[in-house]
Amino acid sequence: MELIPIFGIGIFGLAVGSFTNAAVYRLKICEIKSIFFGRSFCPRCKKTLRARDLIPLASFLLLRGRCRFCRKKISPHYFWVELATAVAFGGVAVFTGFADLALLSWNLFFTAIFIFLASFDFLFGEIPDEVSLPASLLAFLGSFLAFTIAPCESLIGLLAGGGFFAAIVLISNGKWMGGGDIRFGLLLGALLGWQGFAIAVFAASFLGSTVGVIQILQKKKKLKSALPFAPFLAAGGVAAILFAEEIWEWYLSFF
Ligand SMILES: [Zn+2]
Numbered sequence: 612m613e614l615i616p617i618f619g620i621g622i623f624g625l626a627v628g629s630f631t632n633a634a635v636y637r638l639k640i641c642e643i644k645s646i647f648f649g650r651s652f653c654p655r656c657k658k659t660l661r662a663r664d665l666i667p668l669a670s671f672l673l674l675r676g677r678c679r680f681c682r683k684k685i686s687p688h689y690f691w692v693e694l695a696t697a698v699a700f701g702g703v704a705v706f707t708g709f710a711d712l713a714l715l716s717w718n719l720f721f722t723a724i725f726i727f728l729a730s731f732d733f734l735f736g737e738i739p740d741e742v743s744l745p746a747s748l749l750a751f752l753g754s755f756l757a758f759t760i761a762p763c764e765s766l767i768g769l770l771a772g773g774g775f776f777a778a779i780v781l782i783s784n785g786k787w788m789g790g791g792d793i794r795f796g797l798l799l800g801a802l803l804g805w806q807g808f809a810i811a812v813f814a815a816s817f818l819g820s821t822v823g824v825i826q827i828l829q830k831k832k833k834l835k836s837a838l839p840f841a842p843f844l845a846a847g848g849v850a851a852i853l854f855a856e857e858i859w860e861w862y863l864s865f866f
Contacts, residue, residue: 617704620719624700625667627723628693635731638739656681667693692730699726699849706853717758718852721750721802725845728795732841738791743798750802764804772800772808788840795841799848807855815840815847 633651640654651660658680664670671690678685699722707715724746732738747769754765776796779788800808823838851858 613709616709617701620704621697621701624697625693627700628696628726629665629667631696631723631727631730632689632692635727635734638741639731639735653678653680653683655683667697688730688734692726696723696726703849703853713756714758717753721746721852722849724798725848728798729839729842729845732791732839736839737789738795738841740791740794743791743794747794747798747801750798754801759802760804760807765801768800768802768804768808769797770800771805772796772798775808775812792840792844795844799844799851803848803851803855806859807851810855810858811844811847811851813847814850815843818846819843 636654651665652658653660656678658678661679664674664679668690671685671687674685676685676687676690677683700719703718703722704715707718709715724742727742728738731742751762751765751769754760754762760768773793773796776788776793780790780793796808799811803811819838819840822843826838
């Protein structure tokens with residue numbers, strides 16, 4: 612196996628995770644144009660961070676999770692997003708391989724989008740349309756280049772994914788899910804088709820209920836308190852990008 616390129620993509624994942632952290636924060640606080648421009652600063656003391664404070668993982672550990680200037684605690688969330696992106700990128704590289712670089716880039720790009728949406732939902736309890744809608748459109752347009760599925764499959768997936776979550780929002784009167792989840796459903800469906808969408812939702816529900824039960828057992832959460840669902844959808848989405856065909860064949864082998 613090509614260990615060095617996989618390791619390289621893991622490192623690239625660290626940088627993308629770091630960018631994701633900054634982008635999530637800036638999209639919430641500032642205008643969209645500042646996502647790509649402007650320097651990172653501490654949310655409390657507003658001092659511009661130095662280059663050495665922006666090294667993924669290492670800076671957080673060296674500063675022991677505090678701002679260099681005002682010692683305000685930095686949420687470990689940022690650390691975990693960087694680590695998760697690196698691990699996810701490494702995994703995508705391993706299972707996609709390097710034979711088709713366009714496909715690899717495509718899978719990495721949407722993995723990063725999923726992590727962005729998951730992180731945003733985790734921090735702020737919402738899924739930003741500014742990212743989910745253009746990404747859905749891009750997933751649909753990409754199907755014309757035959758990356759993974761055909762355009763009609765993408766369109767059916769988009770309708771099925773959005774429709775499925777819209778139905779849940781309607782049935783539960785918005786208690787179990789929100790409008791942001793519908794847009795995440797559009798994206799998953801457009802990217803993966805309806806079979807891939809079903810697998811992503813199955814994996815997400817399985818993960819979500821496992822984590823929910825663990826938290827209830829640890830008495831961290833009450834039975835009724837809702838977990839943000841996007842992180843689980845993101846994990847399910849990455850699983851479906853990589854293993855949809857295998858899981859689907861395995862499932863069909865029962866009939
Ligand atoms: Zn500070």
